[in-house]
Amino acid sequence: MDITNLTYLFYGYSAAWIIITAFVFLLVSRGRRIDGELARLKSLVADKERR
Secondary structure, eight states: OOHHHHHHHHHHHHHHHHHHHHHHHHHHHHHHHHHHHHHHHHHHHHHHHHO
């Protein structure tokens, strides 16, 4: 293999891992936001049931 091909292979794998990592962080962020929203809704329902 030529060194140029290995360079492109390295850049390709690096870009793929960066994209995958960013996507995972995005999913974690959305999950945390949804968890917070769900907790807020549960507390609202609990408050309405107490009344």
